[in-house]
Amino acid sequence: MSIKRMAAAAAVGALAVASLSGCSLITGDQPQQADGSAGASGSFPESWDETITIDVFDGLANYMGVQSGWFAKIVKDKFNMELNIIAPNVAGGGDTLYNTRVAAGDLGDLIITDKGQKLDELIEGGLVLDSSAYYDQMEHAPRFDAAVDKLNEENEGVYAFPTSVSSIKPTESSEGLEPTFGPYLRWDYYAELGYPEVGTLEDLLPVLADMQEAHPTGDNGQQAYALSLFKDWDGNFMNNAKQPATFYGFDEVGFVLAQADGSEYQSIIDPDSAYVRSLRFFHEANQLGLVDPESTTQNYDTMFTKYQNGQVLFSFWPWLGQAAYNTPEHTAEGRGFGMVDMADQRIFSYGAEVYGAKQVLAIGANAEDPERIAAFIDWLYSPEGAYANGSQTGAAAGPQGLNWEIGDDGEPALTEFGTEALLTGEATVPEEWGGGAYRDGVSALNVTVVLPADVDPDTGYPYSYTFWPSFQETQANPFTEDWSAHMGGATSTMEFLEANDQITVAPGAGYTAPADTSEIETLRNQIKASIVQYSWQLVFAEDDAQFESLLAEMKTTAEGLGYDKVYDFDLEKAEAQNEARVEVAAEFG
Template identity: 30%
Template sequence: MKRFLSVLLTIAMLLGMVTISAMAEGEEPITITIYDAAANYHGIQKGWFAKVVKDRFNIVLDIVAPQVAGQEIYATRAEEGDLGDIVIVDKSEFPNLVQAGLVREINEITGKENLMRFKDQIEHYNKELTGEEGKFYGIPSEMTDTSPSSLTDDVVPDSPMLRWDLYKAIGAPEIKDLDGLVDALAAIHEIHKTTDAGDPCYAVTLWADWDNNDDMSGPANVTHITPWYGQKMKRSALLQADGETFLKVYDRAGAYYKATKFLNNLYQKGLVDPDSGSQDWNSVMNKWINGQADLLWYNWSVGFTNNNKDADGVPLKSKGETFFWIPITDSKYYAESDAYYGTARMFGVGSKVEGDKYDLILNFLDWYASPEGMTFQHVGIEGLNYTVNEDGTFSVLHDDALSANLPVPEEYVGEDGVVGYSDGNNAINQWIGASICVNPLTNERFPTKFWASYKAQEKEEDKTKAEWQEHFGAENAVDYMLKNGMLEPSPNVGFAAPKDEGEIKSLRPEINGKLCEYTWKAIFAKDDAEFEALWDEMIEELDGFDYDKLFENDVAAYQVEVDMKKAALGK
């Protein structure tokens, strides 16, 4: 019965898509420009995802990526009054677009069934934005269907992961602190200096094109380590684990200093990829796929490694050659609950869009939030990434399709002739519905690790997980953290910091620029004396640019979020 209902739902969705395509048959495709702060690719979407979109809507996606083309492209397009047809920007920037008339009202989304699965979250944001009921401008990114207090995933977003077989090979030592992690990585490097293909390996490989991203000041490679020690970057300020106290970013008692010194300690031992700081994200991604990094710290990064196979086609997970979180005894993790109200970015529609194009864009965004659209985004292509079981659930077919850039089925090859799955993957790189949501087509969450079929297969094949569970006496990373007092989830309240005004608006880029400049210099300091001298120089520079004023502004802004979290906890 479940399979029958799933088929009916799929047919209904496909019929709707066929109707849209039929109306556009024989017509020239319409180009939709997406100004996309999340994109790592600049240009026309290609490959299988381009064909999926063209077949359903007869549109071509032209992605404008400031992370690739340069941040000045924002000013240029804003001055022309046309940022894009679809606009994806940081949540803190979105009110500026509304005020500047760069995005339009999109009240008609209330009639869109798939978007209205997230009705509560969309209304919550827009009421905060406008102070009015029933007026809509923005759609939050990566909303969940859980609750503001749920912690659904089995890992936290930012946590250290080592390759299990290499960790075991050095004796699976207890790692008491970051110095202990440096020692462990140095020992791993002694036995893992190159990949099987002869490529050089390092403890970490870093990149700079995400600096000052996600509404945090400083290099992303540093700001995403601070949560290991219970501190979260809130623009230019560090919020401590107690949820009440803010530290200056350069405070030597803070986790930003600790994270930067950790990376410098690795550098002093020759464990940092020499291309770090000059290479871009795409280069790093390829090095992760090639197995050239021994430490990962984003929860999603294992998608580029753990599903890979060796040269003989043997899954790495069956050999224990996959990454898993390893405890650092003195860590205390800062992790927010599920992003029920969405993450740090917003979707909007450009103010120049109207008429049939406006209707087309709303239909596209509704599909983007639909079960079919989210399956393409979070799972992939039937017949390549997964198969459909008799009961309507999915089973993994090729979980290395992305990392191995496997060829897509012939029906997904478009006019551009691009056949690689990774080459044609969705370059928008931002979702409306989070992957943690339940897929109505299967009644299971989108990530494969939540599928009953995957769990059964994993029990037999994933040597890493079974050994990790036995070694650490826990089901998963979050289970271990909670059992050992290393994690206290913070409620997700959907807070959006106010936009910068007046002097703060000019101070922030100057201070952020100096912070990044000196942080990178400190990472590459030749010894402790040079590191400390650079840190002192950075403090002097930031204070000279009136950092105190920016810090006080940001503390005041995020105190509102702190108070909202306290209220959510009944404090």
């Protein structure tokens, strides 16, 4: 029994005298606490008589308003509860909205936020409920006791619940059949060239140039480019220029690029860094006319539309190129994005998070019915909840009986409706399941509570339908068959990478970096603005001489603004992160 489970009973008395507004209406003869709960030693009630609407303050949500559609119906049927999503991403001025609600003493009934400093501040401010008593009533969340304990180890209670948890070893990839990063190109155009060998990142340039020359326009007749970029996600540096570094095992920690195995750390402004290598790659591509000139002004959505229209030939991520272009119609015609075998790549992969990811769930201190919210949280960890909530990413299979069912052979398989819904998102949901477009009814929480690659204990298969033999058997098409035939017979990208030692997994340690001090924050804000500005100028430099001049200026300017001090701060975080990875690999590996 975990520490938190043993502590639960001791917290019942404190909970019973707590002054919480509202009460839940319990059916049956279960003993009730002063707040109307069923008590910590039992289970949650099977039904609630009164309909409630809870405010969900969700730092990740991309939807504002009351959850609708099929997910809303499941939640309403099980908990007689509606979810009113408060999304700073949609409302605009996210920090202002957050600060205003915190100042008012009520952030939300259910809170989805970052662990670390932000969560600590909410706990210290009394805005988050200690859910210890309810934790003892939970049936499903305790399957991930290690993550719950780790998350709450510095607090005497259960103030938060982890996300993206998994029973998969932290030394194994969390990413399913496709990695998060990788060099993906229009495979059909690559095939036309005779599948030329690609030894390095730079070797991609003549291949992409030949592809663009052969196909200068997209499906819509508009100009096509090998590369199309965007600025939306720029932060400590130019986001797009970080992506090729991941092909070589690096990920970012502030101004540091850190190898997944902790073997190397680089300063992004070092002339020999993987970041500067990417800038050189983009600059050379632009000199060849391969970079979309609208890259400096367009946003992600505009660029995504170009992928859909066949106007872009290379993608840093499978979830960009493949998601936009690999439709059933296109792949049936042999068209689509596939990862190329770049001989020197060692693609960075995120290991399964045994302690959970960055985001957490918490119950607001002023929640109207905390027990019901606790029951909802527990449900999210259940197989039913993992399937339903996890479908927001397109990975988990969604509700059983609608999207999938168990076949006569005892294996899960998508229904005809599920195939249409999950592959297109456009299917119309039957009225008994909530009606409307399937896409409009997916969970608006936008956070994965149980990793879709984790195994459903009831079926023995992952929650992600992409792993199911029944699904894989239906997905053979001219595109996948050609890709497999020229990738050693691999049936998935991840299978190829693992078989050819072209992936490096960073163990999932759930590391939380310390927040910037006020001094570091001030310095960082000035430095990163300068680095981003110079980086875009470097990509579009007129010639190599101007590139080298701007590169020297970027380094000198950054150092003059205090770069070294911030870099040292980030390097300490990167090293601490690796220590955590080493420890978790030794403990669970």
